Amino acid sequence: MVSLKTVRYLMAVVAVSLLPGCVPQNPTAAQKPAAQPTPVQTVAVMQKEVLRTTFQPASVMAYYRAEVRAKASGYVKSVEADIGDLVKEGDVLAVIDVPELQKQRAILESQIVRRQSLEKRAQAGIALAEA
Known part of the structure; x- marks a missing residue:
């Protein structure tokens, strides 16, 4: 048979589990004030060209390398x-x-002119000697 101690323990567990359901709803939750509207600034829509450029750090290396020497x-x-010119x-x-x-x-x-x-x-x- 079930002992008296076990029955009391079960009744205490049932009572503790049923007690939270007997409490009324949170009164502060029911009395929340209505949310205030947030002011919003509006602007006129216009079409405009968007420049898509970025500046990134980089190093540029030549595809071809050529040595240039003077004669x-x-x-x-x-x-x-x-x-950079082509x-x-x-x-x-x-x-x-x-x-x-x-x-x-x-x-x-001048030497060419002299020799000519x-x-x-x-x-x-020669022409004088032949004549």
């Missing part, structure tokens, strides 16, 4: 192509002024 040393007289083989990138080579060219041209005049003089001497 003669001297002073840069003018620069015909700038960094160039082809044979395009002039810069003009180099070489005063020493210009002076040497003038000397060689010596040749004409020799031909005139």
Whole structure:
């Protein structure tokens, strides 16, 4: 048979489990004030072009690498192509002024003129000897 102690324990468990249902609803929950409307600012809609650009840190490496060397040393007289310009083989990138080579060219041209005049003089001497 069931002991008196067990019956009392079961009755206490049933009473404790039924007591919360006997309490009235929370009175503060039923008396909540109505929510206040939130003020909102409106704007006019207009169509506008959106620029989609960003600035990101980066390093740019060349796809092709080419060494450019001058055929003669001297002073840069003018620069015909700038960094980033698209160039082809044979395009002039810069003009180099070489005063020493210009002076040497003038000397060689004067020697050519002198030897041409010596040749004409020799031909005139041959023509005179044959006559």
